[in-house]
Amino acid sequence: MRVSVAQVSPKLGRVEENIEKAVEFVKEAIKEKSSLCIFPELSLTGYTLQDLTFEVAITQEDERLIPLLELSREIGIIVGLIEETEENLFYNSAFYIREGKIQHVHRKVYLPTYGMFDEARFTAAGNRVDVFSSPVGKGSILICEDLWHFSTVYLAFLQGAKHIFALSASPGRGYREEGMFGNAEVWMNMGEFYSRMTGSYFFFVNRVGTEDGFVFSGNSFVADPYGNIIARSSPFEEELLTVEVEDSLIRSARINLPLLRDERPEMVMNNLRRILR
Amino acid sequence: MRKRFSELLRIKDREFIKDVLVQFIREEFHKAGFKKAVIGISGGVDSALSAFLGVMALGRENVIGLSMPYRTSSKESIKDARLVAEVLGIEFYEIDITPQVDAYYRNFPDADNVRRGNKMARERMSILYDFAHWKGALVLGTSNKSELLIGYSTRWGDAAHDINPLGDLYKTQVWQMAEFVGVPERIVKKKPSADLWPGQTDEGEIGLSYRLLDEILVAYVELRLRKEEIVAAGYDERVVDKVLKMVRNSQYKRKLPVICKIAQRTVDKDFLYLRDWGL
Known part of the structure; x- marks a missing residue:
């Protein structure tokens, strides 16, 4: 089974154009015989939306999604966007689309609101970490800051995720590393660590391009269940990265390191109760 | 700690x-x-x-260099600007x-250096x-980060431009990058000067060296240390005070004009869109 990671450079606030671009990448992924094509956080809208949040929001019924819904009969698609709910709440969401329908939605749980980030000013926070049945097996979508809180990965792990889809729009910063921004290196460390600790594939899908001098740090990658980075995109270019994923390798990793078997969620629960009392 | 500050200024992978x-x-251009x-190429x-x-x-076919000397500009600056273009x-x-500058000041023959210098920059x-x-x-x-932070520039003069690749590089980092990309050595090595009047040097006018200035700035801006913590790292309190005061007093130079709020949404306050809106 193959998975494609689409490292794109969305235009800020241009939903139609970004959907057109996504369609091109999905078609390419289909050509490469992928079962799933993953796009970065807010890939249909651009990242630093601020007041544009309310102008680019999409409901689950939005007709502009039709080209993607149609392609989803041939391939699973994960895209990032601003979702508007019936209650007029706005979420930084990811839709998993398959068989012409939105099958699963993840709403970003942790909204960074510090330093250069101001997300909670504009979007509501999700409150669920879920798994869903992806074409390559059980998976969980997490969005950027979600991953900086290991509770989210833990919840995905406990629910049996074998694939972690980490969608990001990470602005480059830090000039103390070799060949990449500091944040890109942290993401790689995170991917190596999480994939090994969960015996799962970890797909880091980041964007490229610039927004008012934020240079998004690219370097999308895939880590295997043994914690090895098996493929990586470039720092600046739009690219489609396609990898072969093997269920047998997840099995192998989980036999050699049976962390899921030995996990004790009740102990965690009891401690949480005690701590929160 | 002090060593940490200077180390923090080193760009590891210049490529x-x-x-x-x-x-x-x-x-951003395209x-x-x-x-x-x-x-504007000054020779610096x-x-x-x-x-x-x-x-x-x-x-190179898409970059246009302009050297704009005044009669008191140093011969060396003019020569070095030509060298960059060459x-x-x-x-x-x-x-x-x-x-154009002299025509204006014929009306104000007593104008001081700063006034004239600002006019030239504009x-x-x-x-x-x-x-x-x-x-x-x-x-x-x-404009580099050091000068932006202490306000060592002319408002709407050299501080006015569209796209600034140097604004997040401290002066000492500009030197590192300039050397790396192959800026002629004599330009990298010479004493920095705004050259607004004869004999002016940046470090003379600011009152401390760029190395010292950048260390204090990096401690305050990047590490968010408090004044006492910076002093405790081994800096003269008067110097730290002076730098922090320059940063504080020049905040207006880093901002657009202030607007009085009357309505629900105000252009400079809660009308929040990036400049790259739609790009």
């Missing part, structure tokens, strides 16, 4: 940071629909680095701003924007 800056210039840049290291990066991003092989103009800005319109270009900036 990568060069790539980032080149990518930034190229993307997506705004421009392929040409005009840049900042504008030389900016011009080098501009050429790497846009190609090394890069870019379209280059030398425009003497003496007539004349240069006005010429750069005239060229930008003529050539269908954007103005590439040359």
